Amino acid sequence: MKILITGVAGFIGSNLAHSLLKRNFTVIGIDNLSYGVKDQIPKGVIFHKIDIRDKNISQLFEKVDYVFHLAAKNCITDCQENPLETFDINVNGTINIFDAALKNNVKKVIYAESSAVYEGSKVLPSKESDIAPESIYAISKITTNLIAKDYFKTKGLITTGLRYFNVYGPRQDYRRTIPPVFSAFIINLLNNKRPTIFGDGSKKRDFIYVDDVNRFHLMCIENADTNNDIFNIGSGKNYSIKSIYKNITDILNLDIKPIFGQNFDFEAQENLANIDKAQKIGWSPKVSLSNGLKKSIDYIKEHVI
Ligand SMILES: NC(=O)c1ccc[n+]([C@@H]2O[C@H](COP(=O)([O-])OP(=O)(O)OC[C@H]3O[C@@H](n4cnc5c(N)ncnc54)[C@H](O)[C@@H]3O)[C@@H](O)[C@H]2O)c1
Numbered sequence: 001m002k003i004l005i006t007g008v009a010g011f012i013g014s015n016l017a018h019s020l021l022k023r024n025f026t027v028i029g030i031d032n033l034s035y036g037v038k039d040q041i042p043k044g045v046i047f048h049k050i051d052i053r054d055k056n057i058s059q060l061f062e063k064v065d066y067v068f069h070l071a072a073k074n075c076i077t078d079c080q081e082n083p084l085e086t087f088d089i090n091v092n093g094t095i096n097i098f099d100a101a102l103k104n105n106v107k108k109v110i111y112a113e114s115s116a117v118y119e120g121s122k123v124l125p126s127k128e129s130d131i132a133p134e135s136i137y138a139i140s141k142i143t144t145n146l147i148a149k150d151y152f153k154t155k156g157l158i159t160t161g162l163r164y165f166n167v168y169g170p171r172q173d174y175r176r177t178i179p180p181v182f183s184a185f186i187i188n189l190l191n192n193k194r195p196t197i198f199g200d201g202s203k204k205r206d207f208i209y210v211d212d213v214n215r216f217h218l219m220c221i222e223n224a225d226t227n228n229d230i231f232n233i234g235s236g237k238n239y240s241i242k243s244i245y246k247n248i249t250d251i252l253n254l255d256i257k258p259i260f261g262q263n264f265d266f267e268a269q270e271n272l273a274n275i276d277k278a279q280k281i282g283w284s285p286k287v288s289l290s291n292g293l294k295k296s297i298d299y300i301k302e303h304v305i
Contacts, residue, residue, distance in 0.1 A: 001221075004028040004064045004106075006052050006097060007071030008045060009036025011180075012112070012164070012210065014171050016068055018042045019214040028060060031071060040171055052093035058100035066221055069097045069111040072141075075178070076116070076266065079137035090140035091147070098151050098159075108158040110220045111148065113230065114141045115165040115206070115271050125206075125274035128163065128230050135266060145230060152228050160226045162216070165234030165273045169210030169292060170299035181241060182207075182293070185248050185258075186300050194256055199263035201242030204270040206234040209292035212285040216278060225281045234273025235285045247293055 003020055007013040008029030013036070017027050021044045029045040030052065041047055048060055052071045061067070072090050073079055079086040094111065101109045120132030133139045144161070151157040174183040188195035216233055220226045239247075245258055275284070287295075 002026045005068045013070045014040040061104040067109045083136045094144045113161045113163045119268045125272040127274045161230035165206040196261040197258045204238040206238045209287035232273040236275045238272045
């Protein structure tokens with residue numbers, strides 16, 4: 001089976017490529033390396049450096065069975081400052097990928113949405129219907145869902161939308177200006193530096209380990225119940241950033257106090273997934289937060305520090 005991944009140099013894409021290669025799939029990877037880094041791409045991926053908006057992209061889709069479309073502009077502050085570019089990449093780029101898939105009779109496109117679409121909702125845990133996007137990033141993501149619905153109705157393209165919550169695990173890019181919270185904490189602590197918590201640390205997030213996400217990715221290939229639908233992919237539990245910090249310092253046996261930095265008002269105070277829909281078709285998260293943290297720490301010790 002031939003699988004194409006957009007955003008293969010990114011965090012989720014590189015983990016997905018790794019898990020598909022282990023199962024002997026042929027993996028074609030696409031990325032423009034705007035955020036992602038080449039050394040993240042697992043050996044064995046047939047890599048093409050290309051932008052998802054490139055009109056010639058469809059020739060890379062020849063004989064592809066399934067597409068995972070993960071490439072996106074996803075730094076929330078950057079999206080807010082650059083709405084035109086955000087829509088160009090996240091919406092027009094997605095249309096280009098859907099068109100290339102249709103042209104090449106791809107069986108299905110599995111595309112990344114985001115839990116950010118619930119940011120304005122007061123309902124917790126959030127069901128797939130509780131959408132209330134408020135930021136440019138979230139509005140661009142919900143638009144891809146509307147396009148997917150239209151493409152099924154008018155052109156017959158089969159898709160699955162994945163509304164990831166806060167995915168964490170190995171290969172999170174620690175080199176970014178604002179690195180993801182887990183890797184930022186772990187790397188600073190291992191270097192005996194005080195990590196920064198933005199805000200007072202009371203914000204709560206639903207964290208899901210990347211291997212659990214990959215098990216759902218495989219279900220999207222194997223299980224037709226996922227067709228033309230959208231699923232929350234979270235753990236169904238949430239934790240404050242402060243408690244995550246304490247968990248990490250406990251595992252590392254360190255007593256380093258964090259610095260409390262600027263609060264980002266645009267961020268929701270809390271997110272939490274209702275995962276009933278994914279559970280009904282046989283998926284559930286298996287990796288506990290403490291195990292996921294230990295695995296993330298081991299990876300950083302081995303590959304980063
Ligand atoms: N990581 C999470 O917790 C999370 C949560 C919700 C949604 N998502 C969504 O999941 C997807 C993957 O997330 P991630 O954490 O792996 O992000 P990431 O930033 O690590 O990876 C995205 C990749 O897309 C590439 N890219 C960006 N613009 C491109 C373009 N125009 N053409 C080609 N490649 C381009 C980047 O270089 C990067 O390698 C994204 O769509 C993101 O919005 C992620």
